[in-house]
Amino acid sequence: MLDVRRLRILQHLAAYGTIAATAEALHLTPPAVSQHLTALRKEAGTPVVERRGRTLRLTPAGELLVAHAEIILAELTAAESALAALHAGxxxxxxxxxxxxxxxxxxxxxxxxxxxxxxxxxxxxxxxxxxxxxxxxxxxxxxxxxxxxxxxxxxxxxxxxxxxxxxxMEEPVLLALHPRQAAALDLAAGRPADLSRLSDLPWLTPGPETSCYEMIQRACGAAGFVPDVRAHSSDFSVLTTLVAAGAGAALVPRMALPENTADLSLHPLARPISRxxxxxxxxxxxxxxxxxxxxxxxxxxxxxxxxxxxxxx
CATH class of the missing domain: 3.40.190.10 (Periplasmic binding protein-like II)
Incomplete structure (x- = not known):
């Protein structure tokens, strides 16, 4: 019979990738983790992990066990939650x-x-x-x-x-411009903006490692241009402050706007994007x-x- 404790260890190994990281996450020693994996291999009747360089990878049997372990452990968690709920705390x-x-x-x-x-x-x-x-x-x-x-x-x-x-919740992504830039484009505040008209503007975006950056790249790509990025910051308050200084344009989800937007000209997109x-x-x-x-x-x-x-x- 498979031991649930060992299935939990295998599940953690799938997430953390190494015995040392798995042991630290579970407050065990690395030798103890190795012993449990050896015991699980005997219980399963087939190897559940294999070494690839400095890390361990799941075998097909290991991947199968992890998939079932997710279900089993979720049910155990639900049972523990139900017991806790009985105490109404x-x-x-x-x-x-x-x-x-x-x-x-x-x-x-x-x-x-x-x-x-x-x-x-x-x-x-x-x-x-x-x-x-x-x-x-x-x-x-x-x-x-x-x-x-x-x-x-x-x-x-x-x-x-x-x-x-x-x-x-769902919220719109808005175009933020300096009022002077908006006036040059004949865009009144709140009027929908066609991104294709902004291909010549400098752009201010989150860092390339973020999904918000990829969203902007895709939005501009769909409008027919690659944005000329002049500044990166994963803090939207920095981006909107730069917009207010006239440094360029930015696409900002509504929730990321500062409380005071008086220095910004905000516009929904003609081809809407929502977050x-x-x-x-x-x-x-x-x-x-x-x-x-x-x-x-x-x-x-x-x-x-x-x-x-x-x-x-």
Whole structure:
């Protein structure tokens, strides 16, 4: 019979890639991990890992076991969550990995709500600010309980098979210009903009390692040009400040805009692009009382300020 503990170790090895990293994640010694993998090979009757250079790779049998382990461990997690729910307690720690604008616009007001003494018992939050791919990796490696991630209409996102994702909100991507540049293009504030008319402008974008950068590349490519990028920053507040200084144009999701947009001319796109925000948790953990409480607050209609859609000014 297969040992569930060893299946969990194999699952972690698939995520972390090395025995040393797996041992550290599970608070075991490397020799102990090796012994469990040897025992699992005997239980399975076939090798489950093979060495490739300095790392271990799953064999086809190992990949099959990990796929089943995801289901088995998710069910065990759901059972543990159900038992915790019997105690009707909401205290605990919820670790959130969120992209920067979600951390500012969604997690900050959530934190404030949870600290309200009139709200009763509430979980404690831990936050790590991560780009979506990194947030999902933390979730997969069990370093986070909840990930806030996004996708774009021009850049769909795949989710890990062993996770549950729920749409939280959808927002438009807006063109931000200096008012002088907008006037030169005969674009009144709030008027839809055709990106093909902006091919000669300098552009300000997030770093090439981000999905937001790829979104801008695809949007401009669909408009028939490659953007002339003059500045990179993964902080949209830096980009919008540069736009206000006349340094160039930027595409900015609505939630990433600063509170004061008086120095910007904002425009929806003639060929709209939207950003969709999701909450993602490992399968079975959504029934945990503390995590369920956080999810309910995030998904409550009008529950948090960041999920609103203020008008374009």
């Amino acid at each position: 909401r205290r605990g720690i919820v670790r959130i990995a969120a992209f920067p604008s979600a951390a500012r616009a969604l997690v900050a007001p959530l934190w404030q709500r949870l600290l309200d003494p009139e709200a009763g018992p509430a979980p404690s939050l831990r936050l790590s600010v991560r780009e979506p791919d990194e947030a999902l990796d933390e979730l997969r490696k069990r370093a986070a309980d909840l990930a806030l991630v996004h996708s774009y209409t021009v850049l769909p996102r795949d989710f890990p098979a062993a996770c549950e994702h729920t749409l939280l 969709t925000v999701f909450t993602v948790s490992r399968a079975g953990t959504g029934k945990r009382p503390d995590l369920r409480h956080v999810l309910d607050l995030l998904h409550a209609p009008g529950g948090l300020p960041g999920t609103g859609t203020p008008p374009i000014r």
